Each structure stands twice: as C-alpha cells, then as structure tokens.
Amino acid sequence: MATSVLELQNAALSLEGNAGRVNILHDVSLSVVQGETLGLVGPSGSGKSSLLMxxxxxxQATGGSVIALGKDLTGMDEDTLARFRRDSMGVVFQNFxxxxxxxxLENVATPLELAGHSDAFVRAEAELEAVGxxxxxxxxxxxxxxxxxxxxALARASAPRPQILLADEPTGNLDETNGAAIVDLLFGLRDKHGATLVLVTHSHTLAERCDRVVRLRDGRVEEKAKQEAAE
Structure with a gap:
C-alpha cells in the first residue's frame, strides 16, 4: 500500500480582505501518495494556488489539518515551517x-549553505548542469x-533532494517552446529524485502528464477523470 505524504482533512482557509473575511478554501480533504504526480486545475480564483500554499x-489552514510527511503543519510556528520546507520540500513559482x-550558481547554492551542506556549491553546479x-x-x-x-528556479528547488516538489503554474510566464522544455525538466527531476510532485496548471497538455488530476471550483475539490480535468 502506497504511503501518503500529504494528507488534508477538512482543511479550510480564510483571509482578511478590504471587505472583511474571505473564505477561500472549504473543507478540503485530499491525500497524495509517495511518488504520485497530482495536477490541480480549475478556473481562475478557484483556490488552486491557495491549496498548494x-x-x-x-x-496556515484556518480549519482542519494539513499533514506532510507525518508532520502537522498547522501546529508549527513560522521558523519550524521554514526549516521543514528547507529540508523536505521544493517550491517552484510562476514568477521565479x-x-x-x-x-x-549563488541562487542555487545559498539555500544549501543555509541548510548546512558543506558541498553546497558542488551540488549547485551539478543541478545547473542537469538543467542545461x-x-x-x-x-x-x-x-x-x-x-x-x-x-x-528548478535547479534550486531540486538541489536539496526534496521528498515533495510543489509547482505553481511553472510554465505560466513562458512561451510554448520554453514551457515544454520546463515541463520535461520538471518531470525528469521528479523521476531522477523520486519526489512526489503537485502542480497547479491551466495547461491541458501538462495535466495529461499527471497520474491524477483534481479540479477545484469555488474553493472546493471535485475529482475528475484526466481527460475532463483541464480547460
């Protein structure tokens, strides 16, 4: 039986806005198993990026629980969360x-140095070579x-060998050719290091490459067949 590396139970997120408190995510229950690639899709404003965050x-969830690698993230303070992400997660954003x-080289090596790796620059060079x-x-x-x-950004995220790799619209600011190259690299790094990959995307092509696709709508999860998932 596959091991769950991410487990959300009735997770909710509310944030204060100019017009008062806004409910962004509602009672999200979702499990992601080790080595799985999960695509999060849905209309703009549906809560995809918030769920990835x-x-x-x-x-921080304002309701329910978020368990990552057996650790309850909702019970951690900011410093503990930062150390956990540094040691166990890689995050790739749309805006680099x-x-x-x-x-x-320094962008890739610095997080490794902060984590206490004496070979930070050697590893950083190897990761830059891996992404060409x-x-x-x-x-x-x-x-x-x-x-x-x-x-x-991909080299920086993969250099610590994270068990979980999160990507928020990694091709959103790129043209089709560069986007396709980044997707190939992203999945190649996942295969090379055996990481669990969760990504937010509007791309039907990218969603089709995932093992499973989950659609969000109005802050709630709807699980769909892969061919129905992306718009």
Missing amino acids: LMGGLE HLIPTMTA LSHRRDHYPAQLSGGEQQRV
Missing part, C-alpha cells in the same frame, strides 16, 4: 523568485531569459 505551509543580486545551464552559472537573473530563470 497550504500543502507547503506557506499559508530568484535573488537579483546573486548569480545563478552550467554555462550560465555566473550570470545574474537580469541577464537570463525567462526560460533560463525558471531553469535556475
């Missing part, structure tokens, strides 16, 4: 989130194309 402890004053960017290691984000920046 709950899974990564980047937002690279540090502009650091080179590609060893020749750009000394370039700053502003000197890289969007596709290259996302490759650096």
Whole structure:
C-alpha cells in the first residue's frame, strides 16, 4: 500500500480582505501518495494556488489539518515551517523568485549553505548542469531569459533532494517552446529524485502528464477523470 505524504482533512482557509473575511478554501480533504504526480486545475480564483500554499505551509489552514510527511503543519510556528520546507520540500513559482543580486550558481547554492551542506556549491553546479545551464552559472537573473530563470528556479528547488516538489503554474510566464522544455525538466527531476510532485496548471497538455488530476471550483475539490480535468 502506497504511503501518503500529504494528507488534508477538512482543511479550510480564510483571509482578511478590504471587505472583511474571505473564505477561500472549504473543507478540503485530499491525500497524495509517495511518488504520485497530482495536477490541480480549475478556473481562475478557484483556490488552486491557495491549496498548494497550504500543502507547503506557506499559508496556515484556518480549519482542519494539513499533514506532510507525518508532520502537522498547522501546529508549527513560522521558523519550524521554514526549516521543514528547507529540508523536505521544493517550491517552484510562476514568477521565479530568484535573488537579483546573486548569480545563478549563488541562487542555487545559498539555500544549501543555509541548510548546512558543506558541498553546497558542488551540488549547485551539478543541478545547473542537469538543467542545461552550467554555462550560465555566473550570470545574474537580469541577464537570463525567462526560460533560463525558471531553469535556475528548478535547479534550486531540486538541489536539496526534496521528498515533495510543489509547482505553481511553472510554465505560466513562458512561451510554448520554453514551457515544454520546463515541463520535461520538471518531470525528469521528479523521476531522477523520486519526489512526489503537485502542480497547479491551466495547461491541458501538462495535466495529461499527471497520474491524477483534481479540479477545484469555488474553493472546493471535485475529482475528475484526466481527460475532463483541464480547460
């Protein structure tokens, strides 16, 4: 029987807005097993990215529970959550989130250094080579194309060998060619390191590559067959 690495039970998320409290996610119950690739799809504003943020402890559930690798994220303070993400999760965002004053190599190596890895720069070089960017290691984000920046972000996310890899619209800011290359790299890194992958996407093609697809609508989960899942 496959081991569950992410388990949400009646998870809810409410946030304060200008017009008062807004309910974003409602009673979400969902299990993701080890090695699975799960696609989260649905209309804009349906709560896909918010659900991914709950899974990564980047937002705290305001109801229910979020269990990752046997740890209850809802019971952790910010420092503990940050250490847990650093050691166990990789996160890839649509907007790259690279540090502009650091080179590609430094962007990948710095989280490893903070985690206490003495071989941080050796590992960072290997990860940049894996995504085809060893020749750009000394370039700053502003000197890289969007596709290259996302490759650096992938290298940074995969360098610590995370058990869980989360990706929020990883191809959203890229053209079709670069997007396809990033998808191939993302799934290649998952296969290489055996990580569980959860990704948010609007792409039907990307959703079709997932083992399972879950649709969100109005902050609630609807599980659908793969061919029906993406719009």
